[in-house]
Amino acid sequence: MTKNQAGEDRGTRLDPGTVIRAALELLDEKGLDALSTRAVADRLGVRMNTVLWHVKTKASMLELMADAVIGGVAYDGLPEHWRERVRELVRRYRAALLAHRDGATLVVGTNVAEPHTLRFAEALVGALLDGGFGEREAAWTAWTLSYFTLGLTQEEQAAAEQPLDGRLAAAVSAGSHPALHQALDHLGPESFGERFEYGVTRILGGG
Known part of the structure; x- marks a missing residue:
C-alpha cells in the first residue's frame, strides 16, 4: 500500500x-x-x-459477504428435540438468505470456511448427531439440507426478480406436457414456503 x-x-x-x-x-x-x-x-x-x-481479491470479498449473510442466522431459543432443531436451523438459514437480494446465489458461488458458516454447520451437524445419525450420514444430510435450501431459495429469489407470470401456464398444455399440466397448480411461486417445508420433511425421513 x-x-x-x-x-x-x-x-x-x-x-x-x-x-x-x-x-x-x-x-x-x-x-x-x-x-x-x-x-x-x-x-x-x-x-x-x-x-x-x-x-x-473479489473472490475473497464474496466469501466474506457470504459468511456475513449466514451470520444472520440466530441460535437463541432453538428446540431441544433434534428433528425440530434441524428444521428450525434450516428455516433460519433460508430467512438469512432471503434477507439479501441474490443472497442464495452469492452463497452458492462460494466455498467458505469462515466463522459464521462454520458455526451454522456445527449446529446443523451437531443436531443430526444428537438424532442418532452416524458421522457420514450426519455430514451428508447436512449437505443435502443446505443444497436443497440454497437451490430452492435461489429459484425463489430469481422468480421475484423475473416472475414467470402467465408464461408457464401458456407454455404447458395437456397435449404437450400432460404431467406438468396436471400438476400446474402446485408449481407456482406462491408455494415456495410450502415446498421448503415439504422438502425438509422428506429429507429428514418424515411423511
Missing part, C-alpha cells in the same frame, strides 16, 4: 467489516451482477486498491 493509500484508509477508518457492509448494501440495491471491488470502492469513496488491501 502506498503512503497516500494508507492515509486515505486511515481517513475513512476503513476495515474489512466496513468493506463487507458496503458490499452488502450494494448487493441489496443493485444485485450480484453489479457487484465489483471497483463499485464497492466508489461507494466508499476510496480507491479500488484500498478495498483490495482489506479483502485481497
Whole structure:
C-alpha cells in the first residue's frame, strides 16, 4: 500500500467489516451482477486498491459477504428435540438468505470456511448427531439440507426478480406436457414456503 493509500484508509477508518457492509448494501440495491471491488470502492469513496488491501481479491470479498449473510442466522431459543432443531436451523438459514437480494446465489458461488458458516454447520451437524445419525450420514444430510435450501431459495429469489407470470401456464398444455399440466397448480411461486417445508420433511425421513 502506498503512503497516500494508507492515509486515505486511515481517513475513512476503513476495515474489512466496513468493506463487507458496503458490499452488502450494494448487493441489496443493485444485485450480484453489479457487484465489483471497483463499485464497492466508489461507494466508499476510496480507491479500488484500498478495498483490495482489506479483502485481497473479489473472490475473497464474496466469501466474506457470504459468511456475513449466514451470520444472520440466530441460535437463541432453538428446540431441544433434534428433528425440530434441524428444521428450525434450516428455516433460519433460508430467512438469512432471503434477507439479501441474490443472497442464495452469492452463497452458492462460494466455498467458505469462515466463522459464521462454520458455526451454522456445527449446529446443523451437531443436531443430526444428537438424532442418532452416524458421522457420514450426519455430514451428508447436512449437505443435502443446505443444497436443497440454497437451490430452492435461489429459484425463489430469481422468480421475484423475473416472475414467470402467465408464461408457464401458456407454455404447458395437456397435449404437450400432460404431467406438468396436471400438476400446474402446485408449481407456482406462491408455494415456495410450502415446498421448503415439504422438502425438509422428506429429507429428514418424515411423511
